[in-house]
Amino acid sequence: MALIVQKYGGSSVSDAASIKRVAKRIAEAKRAGNDVVAVVSAMGDTTDELIDLAQQITPLPPQREMDILLTAGERISMSLLAMAINNLGVKAKSFTGQQAGLITDAVHGKARIVDVVPHRIRETVEKGSVAIVAGFQGVNPDAGDVTTLGRGGSDTTAVALAAGLGADVCEIYTDVDGVFTADPRIVPTARKIDRISYEEMLEMAASGAKVLVLRCVEYARRYGVPVHVRSTFTTHPGTLVTNTPSDTSEEEPMEAPIISGVAHDRSEAKITVVGVPDRPGMAARIFEAVAGAGVNIDMIVQNVSAAATGLTDISFTLPADQVADGTAALDALRVEVGFASLQIDDQIGKLSLVGAGMKSHPGVSAKFFGALRDANINIEMISTSEIRISVVTRADSLDDAVRAVHTAFDLDADAEAVVYAGTGR
Amino acid sequence: MALIVQKYGGSSVSDAASIKRVAKRIAEAKRAGNDVVAVVSAMGDTTDELIDLAQQITPLPPQREMDILLTAGERISMSLLAMAINNLGVKAKSFTGQQAGLITDAVHGKARIVDVVPHRIRETVEKGSVAIVAGFQGVNPDAGDVTTLGRGGSDTTAVALAAGLGADVCEIYTDVDGVFTADPRIVPTARKIDRISYEEMLEMAASGAKVLVLRCVEYARRYGVPVHVRSTFTTHPGTLVTNTPSDTSEEEPMEAPIISGVAHDRSEAKITVVGVPDRPGMAARIFEAVAGAGVNIDMIVQNVSAAATGLTDISFTLPADQVADGTAALDALRVEVGFASLQIDDQIGKLSLVGAGMKSHPGVSAKFFGALRDANINIEMISTSEIRISVVTRADSLDDAVRAVHTAFDLDADAEAVVYAGTGR
Numbered sequence: 001m002a003l004i005v006q007k008y009g010g011s012s013v014s015d016a017a018s019i020k021r022v023a024k025r026i027a028e029a030k031r032a033g034n035d036v037v038a039v040v041s042a043m044g045d046t047t048d049e050l051i052d053l054a055q056q057i058t059p060l061p062p063q064r065e066m067d068i069l070l071t072a073g074e075r076i077s078m079s080l081l082a083m084a085i086n087n088l089g090v091k092a093k094s095f096t097g098q099q100a101g102l103i104t105d106a107v108h109g110k111a112r113i114v115d116v117v118p119h120r121i122r123e124t125v126e127k128g129s130v131a132i133v134a135g136f137q138g139v140n141p142d143a144g145d146v147t148t149l150g151r152g153g154s155d156t157t158a159v160a161l162a163a164g165l166g167a168d169v170c171e172i173y174t175d176v177d178g179v180f181t182a183d184p185r186i187v188p189t190a191r192k193i194d195r196i197s198y199e200e201m202l203e204m205a206a207s208g209a210k211v212l213v214l215r216c217v218e219y220a221r222r223y224g225v226p227v228h229v230r231s232t233f234t235t236h237p238g239t240l241v242t243n244t245p246s247d248t249s250e251e252e253p254m255e256a257p258i259i260s261g262v263a264h265d266r267s268e269a270k271i272t273v274v275g276v277p278d279r280p281g282m283a284a285r286i287f288e289a290v291a292g293a294g295v296n297i298d299m300i301v302q303n304v305s306a307a308a309t310g311l312t313d314i315s316f317t318l319p320a321d322q323v324a325d326g327t328a329a330l331d332a333l334r335v336e337v338g339f340a341s342l343q344i345d346d347q348i349g350k351l352s353l354v355g356a357g358m359k360s361h362p363g364v365s366a367k368f369f370g371a372l373r374d375a376n377i378n379i380e381m382i383s384t385s386e387i388r389i390s391v392v393t394r395a396d397s398l399d400d401a402v403r404a405v406h407t408a409f410d411l412d413a414d415a416e417a418v419v420y421a422g423t424g425r
Numbered sequence: 426m427a428l429i430v431q432k433y434g435g436s437s438v439s440d441a442a443s444i445k446r447v448a449k450r451i452a453e454a455k456r457a458g459n460d461v462v463a464v465v466s467a468m469g470d471t472t473d474e475l476i477d478l479a480q481q482i483t484p485l486p487p488q489r490e491m492d493i494l495l496t497a498g499e500r501i502s503m504s505l506l507a508m509a510i511n512n513l514g515v516k517a518k519s520f521t522g523q524q525a526g527l528i529t530d531a532v533h534g535k536a537r538i539v540d541v542v543p544h545r546i547r548e549t550v551e552k553g554s555v556a557i558v559a560g561f562q563g564v565n566p567d568a569g570d571v572t573t574l575g576r577g578g579s580d581t582t583a584v585a586l587a588a589g590l591g592a593d594v595c596e597i598y599t600d601v602d603g604v605f606t607a608d609p610r611i612v613p614t615a616r617k618i619d620r621i622s623y624e625e626m627l628e629m630a631a632s633g634a635k636v637l638v639l640r641c642v643e644y645a646r647r648y649g650v651p652v653h654v655r656s657t658f659t660t661h662p663g664t665l666v667t668n669t670p671s672d673t674s675e676e677e678p679m680e681a682p683i684i685s686g687v688a689h690d691r692s693e694a695k696i697t698v699v700g701v702p703d704r705p706g707m708a709a710r711i712f713e714a715v716a717g718a719g720v721n722i723d724m725i726v727q728n729v730s731a732a733a734t735g736l737t738d739i740s741f742t743l744p745a746d747q748v749a750d751g752t753a754a755l756d757a758l759r760v761e762v763g764f765a766s767l768q769i770d771d772q773i774g775k776l777s778l779v780g781a782g783m784k785s786h787p788g789v790s791a792k793f794f795g796a797l798r799d800a801n802i803n804i805e806m807i808s809t810s811e812i813r814i815s816v817v818t819r820a821d822s823l824d825d826a827v828r829a830v831h832t833a834f835d836l837d838a839d840a841e842a843v844v845y846a847g848t849g850r
Contacts, residue, residue: 054508058509058512065504065508065519073497075500076478082490
């Protein structure tokens with residue numbers, strides 16, 4: 001008998017019929033002899049509708065009130081799901097983040113979990129009931145106020161609860177079959193990955209793979225929670241994220257592939273600070289200011305300074321929706337640093353090749369850059385880690401670049417597998 | 426500087442525009458130098474929509490989950506209202522029933538308030554903020570579960586908070602100008618009552634006047650909370666419910682009217698138990714069984730038994746929606762009691778004349794029955810208290826009966842007052 005934490009997103013509980021379908025799935029897991037805790041997001045578009053209501057009231061709602069408003073969404077989905085499970089003859093009770101013991105800091109809108117004390121959940125499960133838990137929310141115990149966890153919050157709730165309860169697995173139900181070697185919309189021959197390590201999944205998530213958010217994977221790695229990403233619509237196994245390296249198992253250790261997949265990201269922009277005096281400390285001053293404005297800097301390139309002028313250009317990438325904050329921080333520095341101008345470029349794309357195997361396999365980067373050269377892709381920036389190579393390209397050549405790299409590393413599936421991925425069987 | 430508790434119902438906060446209008450009203454009360462606590466119901470039809478969603482899932486949802494579901498409604502309205510007030514430059518924070526210290530028993534769906542410990546509300550008000558509180562909900566501290574208070578719950582929340590905070594007044598905002606001497610839809614010349622005592626208001630509410638629920642008036646009387654029933658749409662004074670008798674003041678004690686008003690009620694039905702053996706204890710056995718099924722018995726009539734048969738008929742009125750429970754309880758008694766049959770009549774109406782003055786004024790009942798006789802109204806049942814006379818009539822003659830009694834006791838307003846009530850100035 002296993003203790004399973006399951007997580008169902010908003011698209012899995014968008015109306016009464018889909019809530020009943022999820023209830024059936026949970027009841028089956030329970031009847032199969034497992035203890036089941038299910039974390040649920042708000043129904044379909046509920047969160048967007050609540051945000052829209054708030055916007056009709058004021059463009060800048062206080063974040064504390066926004067959190068109270070948004071948590072109404074999970075309250076609705078969790079109670080309906082508990083009703084639906086009870087209706088199938090399986091006992092179920094729903095719990096808010098606060099009732100489930102999700103303790104957070106006081107940062108409304110993007111609170112961090114500081115502790116999980118799931119006494120009521122444990123007690124409920126031990127009494128033979130299914131526990132339904134509201135995703136995305138917690139409580140700041142100092143103020144007694146409700147908080148929300150921000151983007152990907154429900155996945156993080158599920159992994160945190162699984163860690164706190166010592167669950168055997170955390171199943172993340174989604175509308176795709178698992179994690180793929182590339183986005184199947186760009187690479188129709190992309191394969192589903194059966195197993196992947198936390199480290200590789202972290203790099204994939206950080207590089208734009210959208211199935212799991214970075215924060216959830218970080219949490220799972222820290223507490224060693226096995227995460228199973230799978231489809232709400234099938235019973236096929238999905239992708240298992242654990243400590244085991246990519247797609248290896250005890251039976252086939254020699255077949256471990258070098259590469260897990262190709263991730264891409266269109267959500268970044270590039271700022272170039274033009275004409276920076278080439279003196280020590282200038283770059284540090286610039287990045288201090290930008291980071292101080294809450295901007296997440298990703299890749300950085302500093303040109304060799306022109307000897308004649310003593311000036312250099314510094315480029316960095318950042319989330320496109322933080323460009324305004326970034327430029328404001330830089331404008332405030334213009335006199336002090338004495339740079340000439342700022343250039344904003346939001347037509348960039350980022351491609352990342354991820355694989356734990358590349359650490360020990362020479363020639364990966366040669367093959368990578370060769371594939372991009374053969375496909376006539378111009379590379380603007382490069383960054384690497386032990387298990388990842390990323391490049392920035394023009395946005396309109398990103399798809400070609402992804403396909404070229406995917407093929408070069410033999411990640412393409414055969415025809416049968418394509419049909420499998422495509423139909424979502 | 427006064428401490429005012431205000432309560433706004435669902436029709437006052439049905440959309441963003443009306444929420445902004447209520448916010449303005451609250452901000453004005455605050456800017457006038459008052460401390461303000463506002464209790465708010467769910468927006469417009471939200472509660473009905475949530476009930477409908479639950480019905481799509483299961484016909485018999487567990488009441489604990491139903492309470493979690495329904496409390497999402499106030500969560501939405503209270504946070505939006507707090508946002509709207511902040512947007513006007515007045516500080517405001519919203520609180521759930523639990524956060525506001527509304528402690529209840531464990532009876533989900535119709536919990537009773539057992540204590541009010543409004544530390545956070547007091548603290549918020551003392552810091553100069555408006556406190557917005559979710560109506561209709563509380564917490565059962567033994568289980569840590571959210572409860573709802575049932576019908577009229579938000580009014581009761583407001584009065585309970587006013588009592589707990591020692592507020593100067595509890596203002597109940599509604600879509601009419603106050604409590605009227607009769608329903609203006611039946612009696613166009615009905616007058617707004619300026620002042621009424623708790624006792625009279627209790628009798629009016631128990632007799633079908635819908636402006637305030639019985640439970641809220643009971644709470645107000647027990648804790649001596651002055652209740653001001655007034656319109657959301659005007660700034661005119663409404664009806665003040667206090668210890669002072671009906672429409673009297675220090676300036677005009679001699680003008681105290683005998684009668685406060687005429688209430689009517691179409692929501693009851695009558696069950697007649699036919700052919701009950703006229704032995705001691707039979708009536709008690711019948712009413713024990715019916716009350717044991719949770720039915721609220723109102724008026725009772727037992728016919729004189731026919732000497733020849735030794736059988737009698739017992740009739741009683743009850744809420745029409747409890748007829749099924751009542752007949753089920755009686756059917757179970759049929760063999761034991763040995764009655765012949767049950768007759769159900771849901772075409773009855775109840776009319777009640779209420780006034781503290783009738784205690785000391787002889788001739789009230791003569792005038793009352795005379796007016797009904799002159800209007801050709803057939804009376805089927807009668808019950809009285811010190812300050813009320815009620816009769817049951819055919820449903821289709823109820824309106825005529827109300828008008829006849831209203832006129833007989835000189836309650837009709839002159840033409841000007843009719844216009845006033847009609848236009849809601």
